[in-house]
Amino acid sequence: MPEASLPPAAVPARLAVRPAAVGMPALGLLIAVAAWWLVTSGLHLVHPAALPPPLAVWRGMTAATDVLLPALGITTGVTVLGFLLSSVAGVLIGMALAASSRVERMFSPLLVAVNAVPKIAFGPLLVVAVGWGHKPILTMVFLLCFFPIVLSTATGLTTTPADLAELGRSLNASWWQAFRKVRFPAALPQIFVGLKVAMPLAAIGAVIGEFYSDKPGLGYQILQYNGVGDTPTAWAAIVLVGLMSIVLYAALSVLERLALPWVRATTSAR
Template sequence: MTDSDPPSPPRRRTASAVLWPLLGLSIAVGAWWTGTTVFAVNTVVLPSPPDVLGGFQRYRGLLLAETWHTTVAAVLGFALSAIAGVLIGTAIAAWRPFERMFAPLLVAFNAVPKVALAPLMLIWFGYGRTPVLAMAFMVCFFPIVLSTAVGLTTTPADLAELARSVNATRWQTFRWVRLPAALPQMFVGLRVAMPLAVIGVVVGEMQYGETGLGMIIVQTSGQGDTATAFTAITLLAVVSIVLYYLLVTIERLALPWVRATTSAR
């Protein structure tokens, strides 16, 4: 391959996956910076990007430590909801009476604003990590249940017929046909739930957390230090992006046949 040859499609896709997000980020930050400069916005109302960077430099050690606490809590809450959600979604798909008994309750539970449960969770769990994890669990639990149940109940007809033609047992059909066919749909629910876990953790930290970026946002906002509060918000965005694309990478490694058998832009 000579220097004049065009780059291969995978390389172009990799470059596009990096360059386009960087371009979008640059435009957003540039518009933000320009707006705060042109309109002379007070730092207390909306800090400029240099103000946010200065807030990070002043409290870098504290912010990084609290970012770690928030990240660990988000991952733990997500993991707990993933385990429980997959199990309950599997039960709903496997046994019709279970679906009829508990599906309406799950829908009703998901419809309740989780912030409305904050005072009760304070009574139940007190302050600390437990109510924070509980909030993250409740926020991202339902999408995982729904995607698991939908994935396991929408097995392609040709695959189901193939399993019957070879006299596969119920377990063999589940293990080798229904579960692999449902995994792409299950990962959709997991991708939806991952950012929600971060949201749930931050809501919990704001209400009754003793550590984490949510606590930093509440404290610094109350003190008028908007720049540091925006720095914590920026770090939350970074954590959400990293966790989301880490999950996307796991999906691509675990399900290589999906991209090979489906059309992609």
């Protein structure tokens, strides 16, 4: 009797995901660069002083590698550190809001108000308040990141599926046992939504913070090169900020898949 085997289409369908995961973003990037070239060089719709063509930006990037690569390292480090601090604080604040309706009613309006203020307005004030160095940059990252993490955590913890909550009660689980075994695991998909929203905001906060800092990160270099009229190199720094954000977001998505394998197994997520 022949051995049982998977249907022929099952294995190729699973393997086909991996090339698509790389090929489709690469195709999208290629289309974006082609549109950039068409707008700047092909149709000349935008003046090169405002948006240089891709080739000019590439030349500026290669000519300033010795400056931009260390700046990329500085910005990446402060982005990741600020994001981690925001994640810890945001999850804890979200847990506090979810644990008590009184706490939620007291502090939610304040959180909304802080989130509504344009964060760039805090830039000069942060230098005066906390001084130079990494502190104003980390503070700016925190201000941009924490609100979506708080909101997603509180939402996830207060929307536990009814069947899971009933299961915990039927097993006479204590509050801590129900939180650790039921509520928090059930909230993790929602928490990761907030984390993925906050990750690009962390890069924005780092660049804005570097506008008002003495740390020579990419935000600092954007101002410096733009100030001397070297627009292509300034745009090269902007492109590096975008690439850094893509890599960090992809790393967070991989972490989500590793930490929450049951999500893809129990939903229609691709």
